[in-house]
Amino acid sequence: MKITIVGTGYVGLVTGTCLADTGHHVTCVDIDVDRVAMLQTGESPIFEPGLNELIERNVALARLSFTTDANAAYNDTEAIFICVGTPDSGDGTPDLSGVLSVTTAIADAAAHHEDDVLVIVKSTVPVGTTDAVAARLRQTLGDRVSVANNPEFLREGDAINDFTRPDRVVCGTHDDAAKAIVNEIYAPYLRQGHPLIMVDPRSSEMIKYAANAMLASRISFINEMAMLCQAMGADIEAVRHGLASDHRIGGQFLHAGLGYGGSCFPKDVSAVIDMARKAGLPGTLAAAIDEVNQYQREAFLGRIHDRLGADLSNMTIAIWGLAFKPRTDDVREAPAATIATALIDAGASVTGYDPEAGKAFAAATADVSIAASAWDAATDADALIICTEWREFRAVDLSRLHTVMKTPIIFDGRNLYNPQKMRELSFEYYSIGRCDVVPSSPEPPLLA
Numbered sequence: 001m002k003i004t005i006v007g008t009g010y011v012g013l014v015t016g017t018c019l020a021d022t023g024h025h026v027t028c029v030d031i032d033v034d035r036v037a038m039l040q041t042g043e044s045p046i047f048e049p050g051l052n053e054l055i056e057r058n059v060a061l062a063r064l065s066f067t068t069d070a071n072a073a074y075n076d077t078e079a080i081f082i083c084v085g086t087p088d089s090g091d092g093t094p095d096l097s098g099v100l101s102v103t104t105a106i107a108d109a110a111a112h113h114e115d116d117v118l119v120i121v122k123s124t125v126p127v128g129t130t131d132a133v134a135a136r137l138r139q140t141l142g143d144r145v146s147v148a149n150n151p152e153f154l155r156e157g158d159a160i161n162d163f164t165r166p167d168r169v170v171c172g173t174h175d176d177a178a179k180a181i182v183n184e185i186y187a188p189y190l191r192q193g194h195p196l197i198m199v200d201p202r203s204s205e206m207i208k209y210a211a212n213a214m215l216a217s218r219i220s221f222i223n224e225m226a227m228l229c230q231a232m233g234a235d236i237e238a239v240r241h242g243l244a245s246d247h248r249i250g251g252q253f254l255h256a257g258l259g260y261g262g263s264c265f266p267k268d269v270s271a272v273i274d275m276a277r278k279a280g281l282p283g284t285l286a287a288a289i290d291e292v293n294q295y296q297r298e299a300f301l302g303r304i305h306d307r308l309g310a311d312l313s314n315m316t317i318a319i320w321g322l323a324f325k326p327r328t329d330d331v332r333e334a335p336a337a338t339i340a341t342a343l344i345d346a347g348a349s350v351t352g353y354d355p356e357a358g359k360a361f362a363a364a365t366a367d368v369s370i371a372a373s374a375w376d377a378a379t380d381a382d383a384l385i386i387c388t389e390w391r392e393f394r395a396v397d398l399s400r401l402h403t404v405m406k407t408p409i410i411f412d413g414r415n416l417y418n419p420q421k422m423r424e425l426s427f428e429y430y431s432i433g434r435c436d437v438v439p440s441s442p443e444p445p446l447l448a
């Protein structure tokens, strides 16, 4: 099948590359000239494990190509996936200008031929947007256009696996032609029996928001429990173990830390709040999820200042982990950005390290020095802050870390280390929802 993908970000590039890898002929179009030029040389502009190899292979086999020529890409194709960004406009509503301008461009291009057109909205869009896209296309193209909503559930860092082995595929459409083609496109990925759930477009759009709000709620829930553990002398990791062992609860998205970030959860929770308010509903739970998430970062910063003081001039602070989560170079809404900016505002010199996201972080956050290694960042630091749980930080040589730091103080926003071990190594160690480790203070009393 000939397929067009609009937008070569984390979703569009993964979708296009995986579809090409199953044998389709895929053209990816983007307005970002530099991004397309890079992709034309076979190089990925984003870090996603396994993606570079797949791009190279499918470009070499002439099944995958990249262009800025949208008009050509919208002609002579059997399905057009809209995968452009829908970032927060700044007031909690998603910015739909990309989706709507692509819709108009598709209508204009298709007005010059007689073929049927299938448009699949994969971007995360507020309920009712796919109907609006369909109405706009039908104005120009009448009945020869079919429209579907097909939300994407991939996780950055595991995107290829998530796309090719989905728990489910969701498609929202009233069009039989769209149903048939979407079925055909996804059949290779559903051979293990996972469902393709066909619903109406509005329910499809809502499933995506409900899924992200649900996952975000688990993160905020465990973080609220962590705060309570800290106040009451309990240990959130022990509590998590006890909770996650209940098969009704499970352990996914139940790790205490600095809260969620990235390009999806924050803006999608905001969109749920916005949709609820526009519908005259209180949106109480979604608002609380967001509030707890923001509080998590503020409270962590508060603990840093409680220990180091309000004025951090003359202090050098290291940050390990700059991406919003491990295995990606995406720094959008990353906790490290909030923390680094606040520390710099308080006068500190901040040196950050991330295995993949250093360049993107430096471009997005002013005045942070980027170190070439975790050791370079930590050497001579007055304190180390861990913001992302990259695997290489987990089994680090802690004795060596103690010797290279100017003062061995760690604020661990991801609970990577065992507090008892940190006590034995004479670190001063602050983590989330567990007792602080302060070498001069006695161990917390054991309750009978």
Ligand code: NAD
Pocket: 006, 007, 008, 009, 010, 011, 012, 029, 030, 031, 032, 035, 083, 084, 085, 086, 098, 101, 102, 122, 123, 124, 125, 152, 153, 154, 155, 156, 263, 264
């Ligand atoms: P992104 O910001 O990484 O990429 C978007 C791309 O679209 C950019 O390359 C941009 O240049 C391009 N673009 C913008 N306007 C365009 C236009 N008019 N024509 C052609 N290209 C255009 O975005 P993303 O992270 O891939 O997310 C895309 C959508 O998928 C969003 O709605 C997002 O909420 C949703 N989503 C994202 C993820 C994720 O993990 N990133 C997961 C599921 C769903």
